[in-house]
Amino acid sequence: MGDAYLIGRVASASARINQRFLPKPKFSEIERIAADTGAVGIQVAHSGTVAGLMFDAQSINVEDQICKSSDALAKFDMAPFLQFYTREAEYRYAC
Numbered sequence: 492m493g494d495a496y497l498i499g500r501v502a503s504a505s506a507r508i509n510q511r512f513l514p515k516p517k518f519s520e521i522e523r524i525a526a527d528t529g530a531v532g533i534q535v536a537h538s539g540t541v542a543g544l545m546f547d548a549q550s551i552n553v554e555d556q557i558c559k560s561s562d563a564l565a566k567f568d569m570a571p572f573l574q575f576y577t578r579e580a581e582y583r584y585a586c
Contacts, residue, residue, distance in 0.1 A: 495547035499532020502545060506535040515542045520567050528560040543572075558586035 503525075510518055515535055525533050525544050529552065532545040544560050546553050557574065564572055 495531045495545070495549070499530070499545045499547075502532040502534045505537075506533045506542070509535055509537050513537065515540055517567060517569060518542070521564075521569075524560055524563040524567075528563065529556045530560060543575075561586050 506515075506518075509515075515521070521533055521542055521544070524530070528544070529546070529550070530544040531547050533542065534545055535542045546556050546560075550556065561572065561574075
């Protein structure tokens, strides 16, 4: 099994580097939401404007983290947003 925190750190570093070339709107707000909600990382589409938060599916608080981040994203008018899950996630989270 992979290390969610390490994958998140690498994805976040890549996202920050990408900001120099193809900046994503509200990236600093996304970073703040990630930090405030316990996300393990930020991912971005390097050729578009899609950005996302990454969470550890094994975290005991993952449902609360996802719901808190969804609320925060909506407050910054970053909707619509989608939730994607790994096979290891036992259920989908409804906020």
